Amino acid sequence: MDKKYMPEPYKVKMVExxxxxxxxxxxxxxxxxxYNTFLLNSRDVYIDLLTDSGTNAMSDxxxxxxxxxxxxxAGSDNWLHLKETVQSIMGFKHVVPTHQGRGAENLLSQVLVKPGTYIPGNMYFTTTRAHQEMNGGTFVDVIIDEAHISDKEDVLFKGNIDIKKYEDLINKVGAKNIPYICVGVTVNLAGGQPVSMKNLREVHxxxxxxxxxxMFDCTRYVENAYFIKAREEEYKDKTIAEIVKEMxxxxxxxxxxxxxxxIVNIGGFLAMNDEDLYYKAAxxxxxxxxxxxxxxxxxxxxEAFSIGLKEALDYNYIKHRIEQVEYLGNRLIEAGIPIVKPIGGxxxxxxxxxxxxxxxxxxxPxxxxxxEIYIESGVRTMxxxxxxxxxxxxxxxYFPSLELVRLTIPRRVYSYAxxxxxxxxxxxxxxRRDEIKGLKFSYEPPVLRFFTGKFEYI
Incomplete structure (x- = not known):
């Protein structure tokens, strides 16, 4: 493989x-x-690719x-800075701060989801669906079919909503029973796949x-904006900030x-335009x-969150981030390893x-x-x-179509080496894949079992 790549757009100031x-x-x-990588101690991990959530390196x-x-x-200057930053970047009128994303999911679900309602979305996310179900709702997957096919690489926006599926659900259950549609940008469990601007417009x-x-799950919205710039011709000359604002x-x-x-270690928010929703969430x-x-x-x-939101819009930063992920994916493809294609964000x-x-x-599996990857190398995946x-x-x-292991790249942390x-x-x-055996549960928790469940070899 030709290992040419642009060096990191930052220099090291501190090492761990x-x-x-x-x-x-x-x-x-x-x-x-x-045999649950979530339950490993961090000190026992060499390279940690469990998640990119809160594992970022902050800037000076x-x-x-x-x-x-x-x-x-109450009313700190840092809160005013964060609120103004979110309003400026995203254009929403109201912002409710939370400790992280699932705090925002909880608020949204408690306010809008009622027993007997349906929440369509472009593939579930674990905690999002859990909050919806705990409040009596039913998640309905309306993502395009191609998102469930791992090697379908000619579809550049596998995170797209299938408009017909969405419309069929409306006709079946009635719009009054659909409090909102949850659109992930990008879609994590589809492989970090983006949603096109055209599709966002149609859904709206x-x-x-x-x-x-x-309602967007906008956890990785900058990555989605980068893919729009790279893959939708009419946006190639737009800045990331301009694309984000339109999204x-x-x-x-x-x-x-x-x-x-x-690009921080903790924090989140729920943002909205509806004043009544804001007061209920607040x-x-x-x-x-x-x-x-x-x-x-x-x-x-x-304060760190406010600064990070602005830094994430820098094109050099996000280009390097996406190219790091592509580099690892392409190395595996060349070795014949089966991965989700196209490579996600x-x-x-x-x-x-x-x-x-x-x-x-x-x-x-x-x-x-x-x-087994951890046993082989000390690399933690999930x-x-x-x-x-x-x-x-x-x-x-459920037996989902996609049975995946995620190699998640933290932001500004690891080198190409x-x-x-x-x-x-x-x-x-x-x-040595033929030597590997299956697992069974030795302890299965009643909800979100992937976090704390334990296994043993069959």
Missing amino acids: PLRILQKEERVEAIKKAG RQWAGLMMGDEAY ELSQKHGIKV FSYADGATMSGKKDG ALVVVYEGMPSYGGMTGRDM HAVFLDAKKFLPHIPQSQY AQVLAA ERGNVSAGRNKEGKE HLDYVAEAIINTYK
């Missing part, structure tokens, strides 16, 4: 030492964790911002026609985890998060069904593959398949 355990120590560590300006924390209980038009709110003009509100495209945030002027964040967190997703075709989905999908209300497993090590680890695991 890494260590790697011996293989026999890794075997013992993953066994103790119940963000660290300086921490020293400007106004830790007032159909929703307006039927009086249905459009949000097609939404009534959004939930965000600042731990991704806010009343609830006091119960679950904190005052409507901090929502579980410290003043210093809000925040991670490379291994197709565990094709990687381990001898292991049935009932024996959790993605879960065991993540464990399962995104049957274990993450969980069970329906009748207790039956680290990614080369990861690629070799995956390739070496692939060479």
